Amino acid sequence: MKLLGLAVCALAFTGAAAASDKIEGCALNGKVLKGKVQIVTSFPDFKVQAVTSFPDLKVKFVESFPDDCGEWQIVESFPDFTIQYVTSFPDFTIQMVTSFPGEP
Secondary structure, three states: OHHHHHHHHHHHHHHHHHHHHHOEOOEEOOEEOOEEEEEOOOOOOEEEEEOOOOOOEEEEEOOOOOOOOOEEEEOOOOOOEEEEEOOOOOOEEEEEOOOOOEOO
């Protein structure tokens, strides 16, 4: 029984580490994580979970010119990528910040 518990913990840790390993150079699956973002309820490019600590990416929401890593501008049409907020099994986690966005 203890062995099963260790296996489950190892799998959970490996999954969490794998998500942060995917983000390299502010890109995930070939899409740069900056720019215009549309929040959708189905068929997103990425499923994200908002957290308060240890994020995979720090995000700053801006009104215009989302040119730097982690700067997102919310739009209703013509997004660079789409996201869906989830509470479990995200592609990556984000922390909303007011300064110093990007990879932690």
